[in-house]
Amino acid sequence: MPSTLFDTPYSTLVSDKDDELLGARISEDGQWRFPPTSAVPDKYAICLIQFEDRGFRYHPGVNPFSIARAFVQNVKARKVVSGGSTISMQTVRLMRNEKRTYFEKLIELIWATRLELTNSKNSILALYASHAPMGGNVVGIDAASWRYFGHDAISLSWAEAATLAVLPNAPSLMHFGRNRDALLRKRNRLLERLYDKQIIKETDYQLAVDEPLPDHPHVLPQLSPHLVTQIYLKQPGQHVQTTLSKSLQMQTEEVLSRWNREFSQNGIRNMAALVVDLQSNNVLAYSGNVQFDNKTSGNQVDVIQSLRSTGSILKPFLYCAMLQEGVMLPQELLPDVPININGFAPKNFSLQYDGAAHADEALARSLNVPSVVSLRRYGVPKFHHFLQAIGLSSLKKSAEHYGLSLILGGAEASLWEVANAYGTMARTVNSYTHSQTYPEVEDFTFIASNHKKKHNSASSPLFNAGAAWLTLEALTNLNRPEEIDWQSIPSMQKIAWKTGTSYGFRDAWAVGVTPRYLVAVWTGNASGEGRPGLTGARTSAKVMFDLFNLLPATSWFDTPYNELTEAAICRESGLIQGAYCPESSIDTLLIPHKGVQSNSCGYHKRIHLSQDGQYQVYQQCAGDRGIMPVSWFVLPPSWAWYYQQQNPNYRSLPPFSPECIGGGNGQPMQFIYPYSNATLKLAKQLDGSIGKANFELAHQQPSTVVYWHLDDDYIGETSDVHQMQLSPSKGKHRVTVVDEVGNALGVEFEVE
Numbered sequence: 151m152p153s154t155l156f157d158t159p160y161s162t163l164v165s166d167k168d169d170e171l172l173g174a175r176i177s178e179d180g181q182w183r184f185p186p187t188s189a190v191p192d193k194y195a196i197c198l199i200q201f202e203d204r205g206f207r208y209h210p211g212v213n214p215f216s217i218a219r220a221f222v223q224n225v226k227a228r229k230v231v232s233g234g235s236t237i238s239m240q241t242v243r244l245m246r247n248e249k250r251t252y253f254e255k256l257i258e259l260i261w262a263t264r265l266e267l268t269n270s271k272n273s274i275l276a277l278y279a280s281h282a283p284m285g286g287n288v289v290g291i292d293a294a295s296w297r298y299f300g301h302d303a304i305s306l307s308w309a310e311a312a313t314l315a316v317l318p319n320a321p322s323l324m325h326f327g328r329n330r331d332a333l334l335r336k337r338n339r340l341l342e343r344l345y346d347k348q349i350i351k352e353t354d355y356q357l358a359v360d361e362p363l364p365d366h367p368h369v370l371p372q373l374s375p376h377l378v379t380q381i382y383l384k385q386p387g388q389h390v391q392t393t394l395s396k397s398l399q400m401q402t403e404e405v406l407s408r409w410n411r412e413f414s415q416n417g418i419r420n421m422a423a424l425v426v427d428l429q430s431n432n433v434l435a436y437s438g439n440v441q442f443d444n445k446t447s448g449n450q451v452d453v454i455q456s457l458r459s460t461g462s463i464l465k466p467f468l469y470c471a472m473l474q475e476g477v478m479l480p481q482e483l484l485p486d487v488p489i490n491i492n493g494f495a496p497k498n499f500s501l502q503y504d505g506a507a508h509a510d511e512a513l514a515r516s517l518n519v520p521s522v523v524s525l526r527r528y529g530v531p532k533f534h535h536f537l538q539a540i541g542l543s544s545l546k547k548s549a550e551h552y553g554l555s556l557i558l559g560g561a562e563a564s565l566w567e568v569a570n571a572y573g574t575m576a577r578t579v580n581s582y583t584h585s586q587t588y589p590e591v592e593d594f595t596f597i598a599s600n601h602k603k604k605h606n607s608a609s610s611p612l613f614n615a616g617a618a619w620l621t622l623e624a625l626t627n628l629n630r631p632e633e634i635d636w637q638s639i640p641s642m643q644k645i646a647w648k649t650g651t652s653y654g655f656r657d658a659w660a661v662g663v664t665p666r667y668l669v670a671v672w673t674g675n676a677s678g679e680g681r682p683g684l685t686g687a688r689t690s691a692k693v694m695f696d697l698f699n700l701l702p703a704t705s706w707f708d709t710p711y712n713e714l715t716e717a718a719i720c721r722e723s724g725l726i727q728g729a730y731c732p733e734s735s736i737d738t739l740l741i742p743h744k745g746v747q748s749n750s751c752g753y754h755k756r757i758h759l760s761q762d763g764q765y766q767v768y769q770q771c772a773g774d775r776g777i778m779p780v781s782w783f784v785l786p787p788s789w790a791w792y793y794q795q796q797n798p799n800y801r802s803l804p805p806f807s808p809e810c811i812g813g814g815n816g817q818p819m820q821f822i823y824p825y826s827n828a829t830l831k832l833a834k835q836l837d838g839s840i841g842k843a844n845f846e847l848a849h850q851q852p853s854t855v856v857y858w859h860l861d862d863d864y865i866g867e868t869s870d871v872h873q874m875q876l877s878p879s880k881g882k883h884r885v886t887v888v889d890e891v892g893n894a895l896g897v898e899f900e901v902e
Contacts (some may be wrong), residue, residue: 161183431667569594
């Protein structure tokens with residue numbers, strides 16, 4: 151006998167972790183032929199043996215009495231009315247699929263005995279049940295159970311088992327528009343035999359014969375169709391068990407469908423979501439898109455695996471990398487003012503500036519300018535390498551290609567890779583706090599039998615547990631959608647989460663983690679079309695929190711104390727306590743070990759005031775005003791100009807007393823615009839005149855009078871608000887400002 155008994159293509163089956171069917175793809179020859187089953191349900195085995203071969207359990211593959219009986223019946227009828235074939239012989243006939251002749255019957259007799267010698271009776275039943283024709287393009291008991299009855303073969307009733315047992319004898323009878331009465335009579339005769347032989351009770355018999363035949367074919371389950379397609383392309387013709395939970399997958403798809411109906415009113419047609427158990431790293435729900443059957447709006451694109459602009463979703467990784475290397479402290483004050491770096495002028499989403507913001511607050515609010523300043527300080531090549539190490543393999547171009555825009559969405563990544571990176575960060579904290587060890591970096595898996603893909607050894611952890619924990623803590627401070635005060639609601643669990651929105655409102659991201667679960671969501675249009683209102687907070691975050699509501703609540707991450715150090719931190723600057731930081735503004739906070747090597751606070755300065763506190767003075771000019779040393783929180787002028795608008799309690803330095811004017815040091819002024827060596831383009835107005843540029847200056851003492859000069863010409867003075875609209879001619883120029891006490895500042899620029 152051949153080594154391969156059946157050389158036929160099979161359908162691709164995908165099931166969940168409990169082996170419940172999620173979806174299937176038809177075989178290459180257009181048949182619904184499921185991969186061979188290893189066991190046959192008892193009800194079907196009983197029905198099949200009673201109908202086809204009552205001596206099956208006892209004969210060696212050939213039943214001479216059945217052959218003799220068939221021979222007599224055929225002679226009397228003068229035509230073939232019975233074949234006398236055993237189930238073993240019918241299995242051989244299905245294997246060979248040859249034209250029926252007397253010579254072929256002889257081969258079947260010989261092969262049937264050999265089949266019996268090499269296989270158990272139950273194995274032969276399974277071979278037959280898996281390959282028997284069941285009408286139309288349905289082959290085998292498993293496919294027939296789903297197509298005709300809408301459930302698996304294990305759940306067959308007596309009536310359903312009897313129907314499938316008689317069907318291969320005349321598969322053309324299974325037609326929903328004809329021959330139903332003949333099929334019903336044949337089924338009921340078999341059920342009556344079972345009752346007569348006391349195999350089934352009278353109640354079971356009555357219920358079975360009253361059960362109607364199916365009146366239409368059932369559609370196979372269509373859960374996680376993008377994942378089913380992905381498996382079909384890689385492992386066609388196999389039954390693949392995944393790690394998914396069928397019930398959670400159904401709930402996830404219902405949540406996505408509900409939100410999709412709302413978002414589609416704004417022309418937002420696509421959405422994807424991933425739910426992962428971080429303890430096992432197994433995917434529990436995989437929704438690559440919505441409305442899989444819709445072929446007009448890119449709904450068949452598996453967005454989980456597609457490359458999309460990252461927006462701000464990578465910012466936590468920069469924050470964590472800088473913390474663990476001691477380059478930045480968790481609450482360090484970062485500039486948030488207009489900047490221009492070689493023509494790159496990032497702006498915050500709100501188009502407003504705070505002057506300065508603490509690093510954890512800047513991360514929680516996703517401020518762009520502090521992130522760009524941080525990346526410039528850390529180094530683009532270094533961060534680019536770090537992202538590749540944590541699994542963002544899609545960053546194939548050089549660091550120079552991405553530049554500083556890397557942190558604002560200048561790169562592309564898939565939801566799968568981004569979610570894996572967040573998962574690695576969370577698992578690092580879990581593993582270290584539970585066992586004081588670092589885990590190997592493993593990708594998520596959705597195949598139950600797969601070994602997880604590893605891309606880093608435990609000897610060189612990518613994330614430091616202390617820095618990762620501080621990052622996750624910072625990500626709990628985001629304002630949730632609809633301004634929910636979640637901290638005041640006991641039933642709402644603590645979640646670390648981050649959103650991202652790409653340029654042009656094309657991609658909306660949201661990723662959230664707890665110690666047990668990760669949920670990642672993408673919303674947008676697969677075509678790349680942007681839509682107003684398509685932001686991470688307004689779309690994906692809402693979906694993400696709805697998905698978290700489907701999961702059991704968990705506690706929060708334990709603190710990895712061994713990877714953190716207590717340090718005295720200046721509350722205003724977020725830096726290590728400096729020489730002039732007042733004790734009242736010192737907090738004891740946990741920072742990574744390397745953070746103790748960072749700079750101390752330089753924003754608190756020692757100044758001398760007159761006894762009434764109205765003026766700055768020096769020893770040699772204090773006179774009758776007296777002198778007293780104080781600590782004063784001083785920001786650079788451009789920072790202070792914006793910072794004071796958001797923080798009314800910020801106090802500018804008092805002016806010098808009239809007796810001490812001219813004795814100060816330091817520059818009290820700073821240009822906000824233009825930047826040094828900037829290139830200005832002045833658009834023409836509707837009347838044909840040349841447009842104007844708005845020059846802006848920050849002064850520590852806004853009420854000070856400032857005199858403005860363009861090249862060698864005096865052009866005016868300002869007070870309180872230091873702005874001047876100018877229309878310079880084409881070429882290079884210099885603006886110089888001088889305040890009333892003689893401080894001077896200049897900036898050069900060019901007009902195109």
